[in-house]
Amino acid sequence: MPTPSQLADALEDRMSHQLDQLVVKSVLFTSGERDPTQPRPNAMSSAEGRTFLMGPDPRLPRMPQRPTLMDFFKYRFAPAAHLLQSARLGLKNGYDEKVVFACLLHDIANLGFIRCDHGYWGAQLIEPYVDEEVSWAVRAHQTLRFFPDPSVGYEYPEMYIRLFGADFVPEPHVKEAYRRYRGHKWYMTARLITVNDLYSFDPNVVVNLEDFTDIIGRNFRQPEEGLGFDDSPSAHMWRTINMPTRFL
Numbered sequence: 001m002p003t004p005s006q007l008a009d010a011l012e013d014r015m016s017h018q019l020d021q022l023v024v025k026s027v028l029f030t031s032g033e034r035d036p037t038q039p040r041p042n043a044m045s046s047a048e049g050r051t052f053l054m055g056p057d058p059r060l061p062r063m064p065q066r067p068t069l070m071d072f073f074k075y076r077f078a079p080a081a082h083l084l085q086s087a088r089l090g091l092k093n094g095y096d097e098k099v100v101f102a103c104l105l106h107d108i109a110n111l112g113f114i115r116c117d118h119g120y121w122g123a124q125l126i127e128p129y130v131d132e133e134v135s136w137a138v139r140a141h142q143t144l145r146f147f148p149d150p151s152v153g154y155e156y157p158e159m160y161i162r163l164f165g166a167d168f169v170p171e172p173h174v175k176e177a178y179r180r181y182r183g184h185k186w187y188m189t190a191r192l193i194t195v196n197d198l199y200s201f202d203p204n205v206v207v208n209l210e211d212f213t214d215i216i217g218r219n220f221r222q223p224e225e226g227l228g229f230d231d232s233p234s235a236h237m238w239r240t241i242n243m244p245t246r247f248l
C-alpha cells in the first residue's frame, strides 16, 4: 500500500511526464504532506535525458513580458473576489483612497503566494511600490484580525471560531505584535482593513477589477520593466509567483 507521500510523488511524476520538461515542486509546496528531510525520488536523478523547467509553467496562464499589478490580479490572483469586495466596501463606507487601496491588496499573499503569515509576505511584496503606510497596514492587518476594537465596531470574527476552534489563542509573538501595533500612528489604517475584511458577501454583487484602475494607477508605482524584472527588493517574489515551478 503506497503512502500518501508516495502517491503524491507518483502523481507529480505523471504530471511532469505529460510536459516536455521535468517539473519539480519547491519543498515549501509539499512540506507537511511529505517529510522535507526525506529524499525526493525525481529531483536530480531521473531526468531521463529531459531538462528541468527553467521558465514559465505551460500549465499556467502565460503572463505578459512586462507584467503589471493588474496582470497579476488577472492571471495569478483571480477571481480575487474577496479583495475586490473588501475594496468596494471600503469605498462604500467612504474611507479614503489609501485605505481602499490597502483593502484591495491586503490578502494578495494568501491568494497568490503563501498563506501563513500572509500579512507579512503581502507587505513585503508591495513595499517597494506603495506608500509606506499601505504596506505597514497590510502587514499589521493579519495580527489585528485576532483582536477586537469596539471603537470601530470590530469584533473577534465568528468565523474564526468555526475555522480555528473556540479554544484557539494567538501565539505570544502575535500578542506582542498587537501591543506594538496598537500604539502605532498608522494603527487605524490597518484596523480599517479589518473592518472591511468580510467573508459573507452578497454573491449577486459583481465587482470588476477595472473599477480600481485609477486607484491602482495613483497608488502603485508600476515598474517599467514589469513586476519581477525590475530589481526591486521584492522582484524575486513576483517572479516566483509568475513562474513558481522553475527548477532554480
Ligand SMILES: [Fe+2]
Residues within 6 Å of the ligand: 106, 107, 118, 119, 141, 142
Ligand atoms: Fe488577511
Ligand SMILES: [Fe+2]
Residues within 6 Å of the ligand: 082, 106, 107, 197, 198
Ligand atoms: Fe481578508
